[in-house]
Amino acid sequence: MYKALVYVTLKPSILDPQGTAVKKGLESLGFSDVMDVRVGKYLEVSLEAEDKQEALTQVEEMCKKLLSNPVIEDYCFELVEG
Amino acid sequence: MYKALVYVTLKPSILDPQGTAVKKGLESLGFSDVMDVRVGKYLEVSLEAEDKQEALTQVEEMCKKLLSNPVIEDYCFELVEG
Amino acid sequence: MESKTDNKPWVELGLTDYEYEMIKGILSREPNYVELGMFSVMWSEHCSYKNSRPVLKTFPTKGAQVLQGPGENAGVIDIGDGLAVAFKVESHNHPSAIEPYQGAATGVGGIIRDVFTMGARPIALLNSLRFGSLSSARSRYLFNGVVSGIAGYGNCIGIPTVGGEVYFHPSYEGNPIVNAMCVGILEHKDLAKGVASGVGNPVMVVGAKTGRDGICGASFASEELNEASEEKRPAVQVGDPFMEKLLMEACLELIKTGYVVGMQDMGAAGLTSSSCEMASKGDTGIEMDVALIPRREKGMNPYEIMLSESQERMLVVPMKGKEDQVKSIFKKWGLDAVVVGIVTDDGILRIKEGEKVVAEIPAKALTEMCPVFEREAKMPEQLAEIQKCNLGELPEPTNYQKTFLDLLARPTIASKEWVYEQYDYMVGINTVVRPGADAAVVRVKGTKKGIALTIDCNSRYVYLNPYVGGKIAVSEAARNLVCTGAKPLGVTDCINFGNPEKPEIFWQFKEAARGIGEACRALNTPVTGGNVSFYNETKGEAVFPTPTVGMVGLIDDIEKVCTLSFKNQDDLIYLLGENRDELGGSEFLVMYHGLEAGMPPDLDLEKETSLQECTLKLIKEDLINSAHDCSEGGLSVALAECCLAGGMGAQIRLEESTLRPSSLLFGETQSRIIISVSRENADKVKAMAQSHSLPITKLGVAQGKSLVINGNSFTINLTLNEIEARYKGAIPCLMKG
């Protein structure tokens, strides 16, 4: 069993209204030293695979095909065992 | 400048329909070895702080007050410099 | 980008050699790269209408009710009591093909801005959507994304999405159609315009910060989609409905102060189009410093700033000396409002970066001097053959009841509940007639009035005969309004066609426009604005010609609003209008015989007018209890819709023996309305129809929980539950994939 920790973030040039709203929210709470907030997704995908290489290939493909939208998002992931 | 990488996940007891939907989506794409998917949030918060300790305290507070809702979510974060 | 060494940079930007020479002539010099970029977007089809202008001129645009015709951000129509309605439709086809959620969302955002820029408070949204077949995964993906994008934006900003239409056809597989329409209400005195007048008045940018979103989006929208589009696509614009809600409230508050001289939203071609259009309309110039424009990203150059299509921004020209008042209103809503320039008297759009002039172009060169083409028009060669297809000899269905059920489950005919349940159609508490009827009706608070709204087009009819198809689109829209008891007042149209440089496409366009114009004249519904989207093609194949028609009508007394549902046991059911043997272009013909051929149903504008007048009178005089237009699927489907809407069945007997049952049940003959009538009013209704020389036929009675349709050689007998299961279940079932 493997677990992939997948991070999906908006591409840098893409507007992130959520991030902006959270930043404003933090500011109004008195966190005046916040420079920037970007909001993305974090997914934990547990999967069975022969070996690590196989798991890596699978997750890479999942990210490309479904977990991220290449038009507006980037992704990266780590793989942990167990 | 520090950057906090914040992960907010649903508590295990809370149903995660998004995770279920992603799992189904993966299955229908032919990824039949996916056991489980959980979907959470990933935030990058850039902030100025005197030192690392100060930054840690600030981010901890942000998470408690705004970034997560303790009724349904857990959080954790890492702090990186620069 | 500026360092590009291509020796013909204008070609890269979508301008022809001929156009480049014209630009040199206008400026009496070589344009620099910023200027070239500005010309390229303003002279794109999307902004300049260079291929469509001569044809659009043929539309009727005048009428006593018209307060603002084409040329402004939205058309405006008088509804009495010092009130008016502003409305407009806009396409977002190409962005939606690339990123369905954001493409559709920003389309909604753009059309809302067009309406509140006029000083109107938006009160309703509609949309007209076309996708490929739902059996394709990509179509499902686009359909799902577009619907949630529309919902995401409209629901958040709090404007109800009250109506629309969805069709599925393979011609839209690669190039979906996403048209959004917005309707707003204003007091006459608040009517605002996109004009920069008053030399010395400040020019302000308000709303969101500028980023690198959608640079050259207008040019992108003016090209065919192909594989390279994926690569060429500009940074996708992301909509922020929350920001737009704040912007809308702030702008409406500002207009109430009376300090606004002119206001223009930044849509396609962003700052370039808004500034040159405002100056051009005001016969003035504008001088602007891009260094003052609030930016979201670092290191943006003048080219990027001038061409950015970042959403949720407006250009405002307030009276001189009122800058601080403007700023304080925007500050209250947490928004930027920055003076970036000034209105000048030299007719020049002068863009500076600090002290340095980076572009200097006569404003009118960008707006009015764009070359206009009268394209060649030629009827497609195969069309005559297709029209001539002999439909008289086709075999009849073997099982009418099964055919009827199959027809109800065709995605194009089936209930669109799956779509509109995702839209908040009630926010604002004005929605008196919800989606699912002929037209939506919203009340006007503080008056007894209601506004009826619809958007319609059957593009298969337009494909088979663009002239007749154009007439039908307008007539059906008006008929839908009339069924609620509303008098049709005006039109906004969205032309979604293929590449106009192809004579066959241009012919379709010209013919459809001729039909639209003629029908608008006959029904007294002037065109007050619209939008043209050409180049809707993939791999050289054009979509079905799709001139969607958005229409607005007025109900004097909201208490008298009429709906389609059968309401009372034992009410008599009549058909106004006549049944004819017209299967051409029908959904039945495609479904059962696999044919998209023949002539579409004919449309006689004189008959249509008397039908509409008669129906309106019947409703006004409280003589009928329901009215429903027959459209796709014909008489049988329309009857089913009347039954389902109120949960009341009907016993129908169709006597006409001269017609084939298939034509009678499923043919899509125009100018027909099903009404239900209390027995005591039957004679009066018949007399009214006769006085309008209108055929009226008794169909049966409303009763029970089944729909029974008997004819000489067929029987349909189904419970409403069985009918509903097919009608409502079809799309959800297909979407489960």
Add this chain to the structure above:
Amino acid sequence: MKFAVIVFPGSNCDADCFHVVKEVMGQEADYVWHQDQTFKAQYDCIVLPGGFSYGDYLRTGSIAKFSPIMIEVIKFATQGGLVLGICNGFQILTEAGLLPGALVRNKDLKFVCKDTFLKVENNETPFTLDYTQGQVIQVPVAHGEGAYVCDEATLEKLKANKQIVFRYSTSGGETSPECNFNGSSDNIAGIINEKGNVLGMMPHPERCAETVLGNDLGKHVFTSIVSWLKGGRRNGE
């Protein structure tokens, strides 16, 4: 009676609530801006309207709860004042801790706008006394994140204290799983706090308070408040 309708940036049912209170009910009403530090008048009831405060970004209601006026709202509630949160207002009330639990994404992940049937589970609250116990009312919903969740202990407590005020039901009043379209715990559509002065509900009673809109059963949430404030008599008393 005087009502305050709080306006957050992104509220979009504020005008609807205002209209019902003022035009339909004939009561006094003020809009109160989220940035206000204090109430400028004495209010008898505070309404947190529906909408998308702060775009519903991050979590629904999460940023709104820090608006300056919320300190006043919390004070008002603690002193026993009547607070009604509808839809986004309900979400804000849970985020602010005035009501237990939380509201999460609908189980099918889609925004849904439609009529639902609600069973009045407790008609002895200031917000429901003009309904009969067990009455079934048709009220529309419009939300994407309206699934009510809480832990077991909280749910037990809600039940024991009769804090569950509305539950999704069939037209016949059966609170079966099929009518639980959004996946709420125990079909919960609306709850009240322990003290009985703060009500949160996902459905929109203000959207069905006039006959011209086809249904006016929602009006009684507002008539109940007025009856209660007038020193109200509960049904059956």
